[in-house]
Amino acid sequence: MRKSKLILAAALLPLAACSSVGEGTDLGVYSLVRVKQTNVGNGSVTVLPPRPWNRQRRFFLFDSLRWVEDWTLNGPYLDGITFVTALPSGEYLVRQRRSDERQVPKFRSDMMAPEIAAMLETAFRVRGGAVQFNTLSLQPRQFLGYPGFQYDFEHLDSDELWRKGRAVGAVIDGRLYLILFDATRSHYYGNALPDFEVMANNARMRRS
Amino acid sequence: MCMRCEISRRSLLAGGGALAASMATGIAQARTRPADMVPLIGPGFKPTDEDEKGLWQLMDRAEEEISGSNLLIKDPELVSYLQDIIGRVGGPAAKDMRIYLAHIPDFNAMMFPSGFSVIFTGLLLRMRNEAQLAGVIAHESGHFLRRHMIRSWRDTRRKSDLFAIGAMAAGMGGAAGGVYLGDYVQLAQLGTILSLFAYSRAMEAEADAMGARLIAEAGYPPMEMATVWEQLIGEEEASARYRRKRRRRGTLFDTHPSPTSRMADLRLSAAEVTVAGRAYDNGRARYLSKLAPIRQMLLEDQVKLNDPGGSQYLLNTLAQDGWNGMLRYYEGEVWRLRNRAGDDARAAQSYAVAVAYPDAPAEAWRWHGLSLIKEGRSGEGKAALGRYLQMKPGAPDAPFIRQMVG
Secondary structure, rough: OOOOOOOOOHHHHHHHHHHHHHHHOOOOOOOEEOOOOOEEOOOOEEEOOOOEEEEEOOOOOOOOOOOEEEEEOOOOOOOOEEEEEEEEEOOOOOOOOOOOOOOOOOOOOOOOHHHHHHHHHHHHHHHHOOEEEEEEEEEEEOOEEEEEEEEEEEEOOOOOOOOEEEEEEOOOOEEEEEEEEEEOOOOOOHHHHHHHHHHHHOOEEEEO | EEOOOHHOOHHHHHHHHHHHHHHHHHOOOOOHHHHHHHOOOOOOOOOOOOHHHHHHHHHHHHHHHOOHHHHHHHHHHHHHHHHHHHHHHHHHHHHOOEEEEEEOOOOOOOOOOOOOEEEEEHHHHHOOOOHHHHHHHHHHHHHHOOOHHHHHHHHHHHHHOOHHHHHHHHHHHHHHHOOOOOOOOOOOHHHHHHOOOOOOOOHHHHHHHHHHHHHHHHOOOOOHHHHHHHHHHHHHHHHHHHHHOOOOOOOOOOOOOOHHHHHHHHHHHHHOOOOOOOOOOOOHHHHHHHHHHHHHHHHHHHHOOOHHHHHHHHHHHHHHHHHOOHHHHHHHHHHHOOOOOOOOHHHHHHHHOOOOOOOHHHHHHHHHHHHHHHOOOHHHHHHHHHHHHOOOOOOOOOHHHHHHOO
């Protein structure tokens, strides 16, 4: 069964375990993110969350996309922030098989903002089960101190819920940096958008 | 119940063994003839047996849930158009059947036991004329008119543990609440409903024969039903081939007689019910005008799923009735989303051709412009983007595009 909420790079197995076992045992799927400077994705970007979030643990056996990291406040069906850090050209946002009928397009370093937006849309349609997808706006916005874009959208998913999202990103030295927020349109979007905005603005590249 | 289930890979795998066995022993199944297909119910049919009454009660509940789903497209004109078609090919039950249109980009249609039918938008995209759509609807009506659901329900009940059926039935009412009928029927609970009424091969053959008869009587060219089937097989194969799941000779799909023999049967039945000298109308012009308001959405839903093999086949099929700006634009989108080496250039060419047609959507100008800029033809690119903004000044991405135009 297709999971109805898009979680980039997420392995299905731990999520299934999470929902069937219930709340008492979290199986270590999530770890706490405290209100302090936190490195995300492959460690090349750091953000300061305004309140505690939950980081979804990455299961390296199933899921070795080190550029992508998922956070949630109230669980992935309700809200989530995905960090994409330094995704190289020719790589994908999600793990997928070549033989999959429907493919999330690969990222290329020469992609312009409208192409990246289209790539995200297809990710939501293919992996998130969105049956209707509306672009609300695409506008210029600085990200990590570089000229980038802000992409706003909403989508009706196969679980009959409307969700709404915002992505802020830029291609820097041929690599994609992106923070993507997606939550149910009623309540949860408005609830966590301020957190997203704080982090989209305080995200910094780390000097290595 | 569902048009495409029969050739889904899953059912192929499940049915392959038995089928291979019957092939080996050389059992040939005789074709069900349209002339033998008499409707088993009349107008205003209501169940009288206790078990069927119970089934209808469950289905009423399911219908209530489905009719309230926000996945449905409720555009009154479109829905009444579909209702008119079922009214023409529904035989004696024409006035009793209800039809719902679900916004799901897959090729599917299904009939529920109490006489309501759910059609997916992906089906509308794939039909080239009204006769093809009527053929699918007539096939579904055939299941209802031949009482296939209650027959298979009784069969299931005989075979299964009573408690298991009770549990399934109890889940059914609620299950319909989250009714997502996505590709290969993804909602687990709805799968349960469908599995209760899995039709036998013989029933599918009956529905085909009944359907051929119904559309012929309504004045549609009966051969269109076979053409639909041919298009469906072609698309599945194109998609599989593209993904290098080429089925070698001797594998299930190649040796599976069902799709091709079903097509052959449909052709024979069509010939049988065609009356020489009678004028048949495939209703293409009417179909295109009724679908015009959602045509772009349907193409968008399909192409953005990035199934390049399937989408290409589909575009080429639709283009058999003539290329236009819309189809060329989406051809470009298929290449652009596929995004392999050289696809940039292919997409750029499609966009360039698309904008030469008067019906090119505004988006074709946008991507034409962006492609030109990528090729280094900045001036021409900006001019094309300007054209896009002129056509769609309030486009959601206008702020970004304006910045690019400078």
